[in-house]
Amino acid sequence: MRERLAERRRTERRRAAVKWGKYGLATGVVALIVWLVLQSPFFSLDLDEIEVSGVTPEVDAAAVDAVLAQYEGSSLALLNVPHVADQLGDLAGVRDASVERVWPSGLRVTITPRHPVAAIASGDGFVLLDADAVRVGQVDVVPEGLPVLDIPLGTDNDRILGAVLDVVRNLPQPILDRVETVGAQTEDTVSFTLRDGPRVEWGSAEDSALKAQVLDVMLASGAAATADVIDVSAPTLPITRQES
Numbered sequence: 001m002r003e004r005l006a007e008r009r010r011t012e013r014r015r016a017a018v019k020w021g022k023y024g025l026a027t028g029v030v031a032l033i034v035w036l037v038l039q040s041p042f043f044s045l046d047l048d049e050i051e052v053s054g055v056t057p058e059v060d061a062a063a064v065d066a067v068l069a070q071y072e073g074s075s076l077a078l079l080n081v082p083h084v085a086d087q088l089g090d091l092a093g094v095r096d097a098s099v100e101r102v103w104p105s106g107l108r109v110t111i112t113p114r115h116p117v118a119a120i121a122s123g124d125g126f127v128l129l130d131a132d133a134v135r136v137g138q139v140d141v142v143p144e145g146l147p148v149l150d151i152p153l154g155t156d157n158d159r160i161l162g163a164v165l166d167v168v169r170n171l172p173q174p175i176l177d178r179v180e181t182v183g184a185q186t187e188d189t190v191s192f193t194l195r196d197g198p199r200v201e202w203g204s205a206e207d208s209a210l211k212a213q214v215l216d217v218m219l220a221s222g223a224a225a226t227a228d229v230i231d232v233s234a235p236t237l238p239i240t241r242q243e244s
Helices: 001-036 061-069 081-089 157-170 208-221
Strands: 050-055 095-101 107-113 120-121 123-127 135-139 147-149 179-183 190-196 199-203 229-231 238-239
Touching: 050 061, 061 081, 061 107, 081 095, 107 120, 120 157, 157 179, 157 190, 157 208, 199 208, 208 229
Parallel strands: 050 107, 120 147, 147 179, 199 229
Antiparallel strands: 095 107, 120 123, 123 135, 179 190, 190 199, 229 238
């Protein structure tokens, strides 16, 4: 009986040793994986492994690089990717930014830039604005291919500017390419001058799609070839007129 009890104790000790050995091995494996992912250089951000797309002249490429450079060597697993995207999105000329992990040590960064759609005189130069009235740059001379805005100063400036840009945003590209200047005294009196063409009285930003179709037909038909003004503010009753 004593021999059987002793053998049972030895068996239980062997089982316990095997059990705790498995636990120890599993713990060691987990610790190794944690170290590899969180601390190993193999999973640390390498600036040479970052892919950046969408950078245009409106975006400061050096500023993008500076934001990303501060995370060099950081654990890719612990990197706060949404925060990095927010930092990039706050840069001048950037409308939006997305950041994705590319294992084991890279990032895929996609920049959505802001594009200038108009210019407005400011001091000795011209400020470039995107469709949301966000400043995206400044130039010394009238920018080629962009309409120049002419709006009054005052408390309603932002509302008038928004109405003008809304019209610009809704103009078909073939017509927009011909626009030289855009102006308004109120939100409902937007007008623009075509290069080598008449002035177009557009009115408010409402029914812009219909107004664009009417204007396109009138320009294509030649009915407004000798007109100084084309008025599509009431698109179902467009008119042309000469200015004395």
